[in-house]
Amino acid sequence: MVRRVLDTLVADFQVIFDRDPAARNWLEVAFCYPGFQVLLFHRVAHWLHQMGIPFIPRLLSHIARFLTGIEIHPGAQIGKGVFIDHGMGVVIGETAIVGDYTLIYQGVTLGGTGKQSGKRHPTLGENVVVGAGAKVLGNIQIGNNVRIGAGSVVLRDVPSDCTVVGVPGRIVYAGGVRVNPLEHGQLPDSEAAAIRTLLDRIEALEEQVKQLQTQQHLTIPHGWAMEETRTPVGASTSRGYSVAPNCRIQDKAIEEFLGGGGI
Numbered sequence: 001m002v003r004r005v006l007d008t009l010v011a012d013f014q015v016i017f018d019r020d021p022a023a024r025n026w027l028e029v030a031f032c033y034p035g036f037q038v039l040l041f042h043r044v045a046h047w048l049h050q051m052g053i054p055f056i057p058r059l060l061s062h063i064a065r066f067l068t069g070i071e072i073h074p075g076a077q078i079g080k081g082v083f084i085d086h087g088m089g090v091v092i093g094e095t096a097i098v099g100d101y102t103l104i105y106q107g108v109t110l111g112g113t114g115k116q117s118g119k120r121h122p123t124l125g126e127n128v129v130v131g132a133g134a135k136v137l138g139n140i141q142i143g144n145n146v147r148i149g150a151g152s153v154v155l156r157d158v159p160s161d162c163t164v165v166g167v168p169g170r171i172v173y174a175g176g177v178r179v180n181p182l183e184h185g186q187l188p189d190s191e192a193a194a195i196r197t198l199l200d201r202i203e204a205l206e207e208q209v210k211q212l213q214t215q216q217h218l219t220i221p222h223g224w225a226m227e228e229t230r231t232p233v234g235a236s237t238s239r240g241y242s243v244a245p246n247c248r249i250q251d252k253a254i255e256e257f258l259g260g261g262g263i
Contacts, residue, residue, distance in 0.1 A: 005043070007080065008043070008080040009040075009043075011080040011081035011100075011101075012036060012039050012080065012081060012082065012083075013026075013029060013030075013036065014081075015081040015082075015083045015101060016029050016033060016035075016036060016083055017029070019083050019085070019103060020083070020085065034067070034068035034069060034070060034084075034086070034087050034088075035068075035070070035083060035084030035085060035086070035087045035104075037064070037067065037068055038064045038067075038068040038070040038072060038084065038087065039078065039082065039084070041060050041061070041063065041064035041067075041068075042061070042064065042072045042074070042076070042078060043078070044060060045057040045058075045060040045061050045064075045072075045074040046074050046075070046076070046077070046078070048060070048074070049074035049075055057074035058074060060074070061073060061074050068087060069087065069088040069089060069090075070084060070087040070088070070089075070090045071090070071091045071092070072090075072092045073092065073093055073094040073096075074094075075094040075095060076092045076093065076094060076095070076096045076097070076098070076110075076121075077096070077097045077098065078092075078098045079098055079099045079100035079101070079102065079126070080100050080101075081100050081101040082098055082100070082101065082102050082103075082104070083101075083102075083103050083104070084104045084105075085103065085104070085105050085106070086105065086106040087104070087105075087106055088106045088107070089106055089107040089108075090104060090106065090107065090108050090109075091108075091109045091110070091111060092110045092121075093110055093111050093112055093120070093121035094120075094121065095112075095118070095119045095120055095121040095139075096110040096121035096122055096123070096124075097121075097122075097123040097124065098110070098124045098128075099123075099124050099125045099126040099127070099128060099144070100126045100127075101126055101127050102124055102126070102127065102128045102129075102130070103128070103129045103130070104130045105130065105131055105132040105133075105134075105150070106132050106133070107132050107133040107134075108130045108131075108132070108133070108134050108135075108136075109134075109135045109136070109137070110122050110124070110130075110136050111135065111136075111137050112137065112138060112139075113137050113138040113155075118139075119139045120138070120139050121138075121139065122136045122137070122138065122139065122140050122141075122142060122154075123139075123140070123141050123142065124136070124142045124146075125141075125142055125143045125144035125145070125146065125160060126144045126145070127144055127145045128142055128144070128145070128146045128147075128148070129146070129147045129148065130148045131147075131148055131149050131150030131151070131152065132150045132151070133150055133151045134148045134149065134150060134151060134152045134153070134154070135152070135153045135154070136148065136154045137153070137154070137155055138155060140154065140155070140156060140157050140158075141157045141158070142154070142157070142158045143158055143159045143160030143161070143162065144160040144161070145160055145161045146158050146159075146160065146161070146162050146163070146164065147162075147163045147164070148163075148164045148169070149163070149164060149165035149166070149169075151167070152164055152165055152166055152167065152169045153167045153168050153169055154168070154169040155168055155169065156168075156169070158171060159171070
């Protein structure tokens with residue numbers, strides 16, 4: 001029992017040096033890392049909670065929240081090597097289960113969706129990365145090696161080795177590629193990919209309309225004069241047709257979105 005507790009504390013301490021390049025020495029980690037400090041409080045509070053001792057576990061949790069800005073219910077099960085980076089605003093509910101070596105950033109909520117009793121908070125597998133501000137809600141299962149993008153809202157189960165982005169969270173399979181947990185900023189933009197697909201489809205339809213108009217000698221509406229070759233930059237979009245000024249503004253907005261502008 002004592003050996004297991006010591007192994008857990010050592011893993012909690014060591015993982016900070018593995019995942020945070022700003023961690024320079026053990027004094028900084030021990031006294032200046034709220035994610036590590038709150039786990040010390042929580043492991044004591046959780047042990048007392050399991051012993052059935054009233055009030056004291058919640059008091060320790062409340063003190064830890066006051067000191068660190070991180071709220072973990074004494075009933076939550078936290079695995080070894082969990083790193084809560086910065087951590088301000090993190091909330092972990094009573095029946096939540098967090099697997100070994102999970103990485104959690106600030107503003108994350110592992111919460112419930114109502115006042116139902118029993119298991120009502122999420123279960124996270126091992127090596128999960130939860131980005132800043134993400135909300136994982138309800139009694140759902142998050143598999144191993146899952147990455148949840150910043151600001152995402154996850155309401156359904158997620159299989160292992162997946163990436164989740166968006167509101168509500170959309171699953172993007174990683175194809176078995178092993179990803180560094182610190183590269184959580186390199187996430188796909190599923191909305192931009194969907195819009196790009198729609199634009200490609202529109203371009204194909206416009207080409208068909210052009211061919212039909214050529215065959216039937218129909219007049220093409222003003223603002224959609226198709227050209228056989230691309231027109232100079234500034235006079236047309238990148239898709240090969242000249243447009244009226246208001247259309248150029250719209251196409252510029254689309255290109256900026258696809259390129260990440262304003263996101």
